[in-house]
Amino acid sequence: MPRSWAAPVYAVLVALMYAPYAVLREAAGWSLYLYWTIVALAALATAWAATAGWSKNGG
Amino acid sequence: MEARLAVGLAVLAAYLAGGTILAIAYRRRAGSTFEEIAVAGRRLGGFLSAMTYAATTYSSFMIVGLVGFAFATGVGAYGFELVYYVATLALLTVFARRVWRMARERGWTTPGEMMADLAGSPRLAPFLAAVYLVSLVPYASVQLKGVGEAVAGLAGSSEFYLIGVAIGIIVMVVWSALAGVWSVAATDALQGLWMIFSATALLLWVYTLLSRNGIGLGDAGRILTEAGLTGLTGFWKLPVFLAFTLPWAFFAVTNPQVVQRLFMPRDEESLSRMIRWFAVFGLYYTIVVTLIGLLARAGAEAIEGFPVAPDTHKDQVTPSLLAAAHPLLAAAVFTSIVAASVSTADSILVTLATEAARSIARGEEARRRAYYSALVAFAVAMAAVAAARTGYIVALSVLSSVLLLGIAPPTIALWLGARPAPAAVWASIATGPIVALAGTLAYGSPLKAFIAGPLGAPLSAWILAASTLITVAGIVAARR
Helix, strand or coil, rough: CCCCCCCHHHHHHHHHHCHHHHCCCCCCCCCHHHHHHHHHHHHHHHHHHCCCCCCCCCC | CCHHHHHHHHHHHHHHHHHHHHHHHHHCCCCHHHHHHHHHCCCHHHHHHHHHHHHHHCHHHHHHHHHHHHHHHHCCHHHHHHHHHHHHHHHHHHHHHHHHHHHHHHHHHHHHHHHHHHHHCCCCCHHHHHHHHHHHHHHHHHHHHHHHHHHHHHCCCHHHHHHHHHHHHHHHHHHHHHHHHHHHHHHHHHHHHHHHHHHHHHHHHHHHHHHHHHCCCCHHHHHHHHHCCCCCCCCCCCCHHHHHHHHHHHHHHHHHHHHHHHHCCCCHHHHHHHHHHHHHHHHHHHHHHHHHHHHHHHHHHHCCCCCCCCCCCEEEEEEEEEHCCCHHHHHHHHHHHHHHHHHHEEEEHHHHHHHHHHHHHHCHHHHHHHHHHHHHHHHHHHHHHHCCCCHHHHHHHHHHHHHHHHHHHHHHHHHHCCCCHHHHHHHHHHHHHHHHHHHHHHHCCCHHHHCCCHHHHHHHHHHHHHHHCCCCCCCCHHCC
16 A cells, blocks of 8 residues: 555545535635635645655666 | 638648657657657656646647536536546556556556556456547547547638548657657647647637726626526536546546556656646646636626627637637637647557557567557547547547546556456456446437436446445455
């Protein structure tokens, strides 16, 4: 089993992608768009953090 | 109109010439072995790895389909595309390093070979090659259809459709044959950059149209709210959202043309760069494309004489915008449609041809010959399906992601080191085509079955549930 701290983080982020069906169904303006953008930015930041230090030696 | 056509074709010709020069240049860098053709000899740098992953993933669906989807159905389309994005980053971040290492240790050149090796079932490779072929030829044909329709739209005549398909297929075959995945990856880099810049220019132009009429982002938000497009109460009910997002969430695991790209980076640093820059490209491109659709809808609702009307068919939104844009902008975006289509379709073509070559030929020389034969054969098949121009192609391409979904549970299980019994792996993979066919027969059309199957759950949910249960049963059985 790959030991990755990112796995549970992404599980939460994927769940957050579906969360608007509970709380933002009648969103107005750009609120839902902004919400999803923030979740996606968190996913991007997690990817950058998780892949830091992958070395040149693995080749 | 003629000037617009001339400018469009001139820009396209310049782009294709540039891509061909790049493909020829990479022929010198590439070796001629099967490993070089299939996985770039496992020597791809970080930038090329990232651009080919991004350009392969993001097809002309983005600048044409997703723009139209956002225009017609609202912000839910953005969420749908971002589920793919977040899920793909999750899969890459958690599994890519392990898969990359195993591919190097075990010498995998294709995803079929990977699955057969991990499952301990050599005949799984040709079986998977056949499943990939059935699932992906229609999807690649839709890309060619996009090229045909882009050329026909630019020329203002449907007689140019076949010329467009011909241009697309010739470019695909030439670029794929010159240096296999090396030339595909190099041209993908050019295509990816072109896609980003032209989409940004189109967005800026659409925004300018709104701001000239006194409509800012806040006003656009209010207009879209009044049109019922900023929440999830319209088209994007939860079963629909699930139907669209479930297959795409596992795209990075089920689609062989992207799995094969995990084998290509030359070292872990390049693999890291692939994931990071794909992440930046993907989010930026998704934001730009969906904003084009949403702002265009706001303009259509509020501005008289706007290039599109609120009831413009979603597939006609981008073509209508291009018809009103400056000829150079229209030419740049039109070329990016061709670029996005070709970059997706030629990646699929190389993957299908390498899978077939590996399945039917033994030995280096025989495999290389089989690769070139398969390349031409599959390209002809794709062109024939695209030339037929039937609406059924679109339904089949929607189903392609569903057809492959049964591959996800056994793949993830095998990557995690669990060894389901080979029979369970075969059965899981077969679940997709069997359930999709049964659904189509029961509900009368692939699209109806796609959205709502038994008990209101989408077909993809049933396939995922069934293949997961089969995989788990296979793991339990193998441990006894």
